[in-house]
Amino acid sequence: MGIRRNGNVLRAAAALLTAGTAALSAAACGIADAGETSIVHKGDLTIGVNTDQPGVGSRSGGAYAGFDIDVAREVARRLGVTGSHLRFAPVTSKTRESLIEKGKVDLVVASYSITPERKLDVAFAGPYYVAHQDILVRASDASAVKNVHNLAGKRLCRVAGSVSYPRVHDELGVAALPADVGEREGYAACLDGLTSDRLDAVSTDDLILAGLAAKAVKEGHKVAIVNAPFSDEPYGIGLRKDDVDGCEKVNKVLTKMYQDGTVPRLLHKWFDPAGLKVTTTVPQFEGCDES
Numbered sequence: 001m002g003i004r005r006n007g008n009v010l011r012a013a014a015a016l017l018t019a020g021t022a023a024l025s026a027a028a029c030g031i032a033d034a035g036e037t038s039i040v041h042k043g044d045l046t047i048g049v050n051t052d053q054p055g056v057g058s059r060s061g062g063a064y065a066g067f068d069i070d071v072a073r074e075v076a077r078r079l080g081v082t083g084s085h086l087r088f089a090p091v092t093s094k095t096r097e098s099l100i101e102k103g104k105v106d107l108v109v110a111s112y113s114i115t116p117e118r119k120l121d122v123a124f125a126g127p128y129y130v131a132h133q134d135i136l137v138r139a140s141d142a143s144a145v146k147n148v149h150n151l152a153g154k155r156l157c158r159v160a161g162s163v164s165y166p167r168v169h170d171e172l173g174v175a176a177l178p179a180d181v182g183e184r185e186g187y188a189a190c191l192d193g194l195t196s197d198r199l200d201a202v203s204t205d206d207l208i209l210a211g212l213a214a215k216a217v218k219e220g221h222k223v224a225i226v227n228a229p230f231s232d233e234p235y236g237i238g239l240r241k242d243d244v245d246g247c248e249k250v251n252k253v254l255t256k257m258y259q260d261g262t263v264p265r266l267l268h269k270w271f272d273p274a275g276l277k278v279t280t281t282v283p284q285f286e287g288c289d290e291s
Contacts (some may be wrong), residue, residue: 008179029036032040032123036227037240037243039106039246039250040246040249042081042106043080043081044081044087044106045081045087045105045106045107045277046088046089046105046106046107046108047081047089047105047106047108048088048090048091048096048105048238049066049069049072049090049110050091050106050110050186051090051246052056052186052188052189053111053140053187053212054066054188054211054215055208055210055211055214055215055270055271056111056207056208056270057069057110057111058108058188058211059090064088066268067207067270068110070266070269070270071109071266072166074257074262075109075250075254078253079249079250084088090276091108092160093161093162093163095161096112096238097118097121097122097238100121100240101120101121101122103240106239107237107239107250108122108238109236110238110247111131111165111208111233112237112238113131113234114126114127114235114236115164116137118238122239122284123240123241123242123244123288124237124238124239124247125237125254125285126235126250126254126283126285127234127235127283128236128237128283129278129279129283130233130264130279131206131231131232131235131269132205132229132231133164133167133205133206133226133232133233134156134204134206134226134227134230135151135202135203135225135228136167136191136194136201136202136208136226137201137202137223138194138200139224141201142226143280145200147226148168148174148203148228148229148230149170151174151176151200151201152174152176153175153176153177154176154177155178155179155198155199155200155201156168156169156177156178156179156200156201156202156203157179157181157187157202158178158181159187159190159204160180161234161275164204167204167231171229177202178269179199180196186272187204187212190202190204190212191216191249193217194216195219195221196207206229206236206276207270207276209225209252210225210270210274210276211271213225215271225274225275225276226248234286234288237250237254240263244288244289251288254282254285255285258282259282263280267280281288
């Protein structure tokens with residue numbers, strides 16, 4: 001009996017040792033896999049961008065253009081990814097988090113405001129710019145709309161998935177009337193509604209409004225930015241939540257892009273024509289630790 005019992009103990013100990021070794025091996029593999037999937041180690045990148053925001057991120061035919069597009073290209077270049085190894089993929093306000101989580105895109109550079117709610121699902125490098133929500137109206141209505149509170153009773157564009165309308169109506173309690181457009185049409189449809197008198201105002205980030213205003217002027221329409229900002233919108237570069245290495249690397253890239261004048265140059269390139277006063281000092285970064 002004693003010999004059999006000791007044999008059982010030895011076999012049990014061996015089984016535990018084997019299981020422990022397997023667990024440690026699996027954990028090590030998991031750590032290696034996590035590192036290997038960081039954007040730092042990728043030779044190809046897919047970056048999610050907007051396609052409906054002139055001056056920020058837009059697409060005409062197969063060509064992408066705008067401030068965010070230039071930032072995305074430059075970040076990718078400094079990560080060692082250029083040419084056919086860099087691809088853009090359209091995103092909307094509603095799809096950004098899910099596309100990152102599902103691995104459909106590696107990064108998102110799409111007027112993507114950093115919020116506590118979004119940080120539960122994705123990580124953010126940056127911000128690479130702090131925009132401010134403002135208001136765009138027809139020039140003939142500029143004297144009647146001096147600030148966000150003057151939007152009460154006005155038909156205000158509401159884009160599915162965007163926080164801009166809820167900030168006016170829900171957070172600030174301004175009784176604006178929703179003028180809905182689909183998420184795929186986005187802010188380009190807002191501008192169409194404004195210039196055709198189907199709505200009275202567009203309120204979103206000032207960079208987006210500047211791009212819309214420049215487009216309107218080119219098309220022969222008279223519009224005006226109210227220049228009464230009422231929020232801070234820190235634009236971050238979204239990436240997978242557990243990719244701390246990638247986030248820290250992108251932050252180093254963004255810092256260098258400010259220091260060598262790249263971001264200021266791009267801001268002036270895209271927004272000076274609309275008369276928007278941009279900030280060219282490096283923003284305070286949020287930090288990359290998982291939480």
